[in-house]
Amino acid sequence: MSAASTTEDRVPVIETRALGKVYSAGSEAEVVALHGVDMRIHRGDFVAIMGPSGSGKSTLMNLIGCLDTPTSGSYYCDGVDVSTLDAEELAILRRDKIGFVFQGFNLLPRMSALENVAMPLGYAQVPPHERSERARQALAAVGLAERGGHRPTELSGGQQQRVAIARALINEPPIILADEPTGALDSRTGEEILALFKRLRDEGHTVVLITHDAEVAAHADRTLVMRDGELHEQEAGA
Template sequence: MSAQSPKAAGAAVTPVIETRGLRKVYSPGTEAEVVALRDVDLTVMPGEFLAIMGPSGSGKSTLMNLIGCLDTPSGGQYLCDGVDVSTLDAEALAVLRREKIGFVFQGFHLLPRMTALENGAMPLGYARVPPAERRERARAALEAVGLGARLHHRPNELSGGQQQRVAIARALINDPPVLLADEPTGALDSRTGEEILALFKRLRDEGHTVVLITHDAHVAAHADRICVMRDGQLHEATHEELKA
């Protein structure tokens, strides 16, 4: 099934995400075989805010893991910012993940003994950025998400929304073109969730591409474009599906 960005038509711009006939099968050829993705075609252009919606088990998290280069497909092709990821060795794949993709999850994944500043700076350690530059860039990222006054607080001293902002700052620290957010408001109350979604819109306006995975139509409605996963197949959302 195909889900092509309206921005892709007639444009010379390279899609930041492009999948062609993407498939994922777990335990192939056994009684436990599960077809998680069935020939998924998806085009996402720079600066889009896309929501991928679907019930639990529909394949949306599998698709995110493939887009995020956390897993490999069973078939088909995936190009990230024009690069066919199947041509990359482990080291080049790690560099692509670090420089092209920022991850935001439902469960924050902050280290409890580290401050917001230290948590935000973590990816720069893997990139061998000098400590002073790490702190300065983490400070700027945290200020950009409204946490300039909470730099030295640990996670247990922050609200859920503030912890998610730290996680978003950490995802932005390498200035990746793509932000992948898996149920980012799932652990938050509705008001705080709205604030986080407003932050994603602002990041979109600043040039980031945001792909948000959700089961919630109200959350998906904040995106510019919505696709629906069902039984491993992806298609553009209809009005009926959004009302369901």
């Protein structure tokens, strides 16, 4: 292993330093959603961020995903200080560094599975032929090689979530950010999706799973717990 790659592996893929988020600051409606969050997640980690509604986990997810900006503190995404980026650079970072997976799948109903998966490559100005080929490979990677021509309504919930994961993987991002990805699935299908995340971790992706469910969080290698806007590391066996 080269010195460069060793250094790269030591740099956290996600690092927050005293991250804070306040809504309606200075008004009677002021809400401190995050307070002094310090977090380091490395390449190949599978981490669950767990907490009840209102704990701050969704706010933290939006900051990690570069969908919102902090009020205080700093966030480094794959070594880049996000606060130094303009809107266009942020959009490129989101496209190249982060694959999003949501509870509601967020697939376009009039598009086939293949077209849904290939869609992010259009924004990256990848030629149409290469888009289709890469989308086929991504679908094959999640076990849906034969379903590329099917529309979302012709697929089960678990298959739709696999399509969404394939779409998240299409730009080969280092980070997979999954928000309640099993929430709309039955328990057996949810187990299959969590097994897929473990495989992605083994292939070198960093998986961050946002959940309110302790049983789902137990599949991760580490669990971080949000309480009243503060982040706590859950002790092993807790």
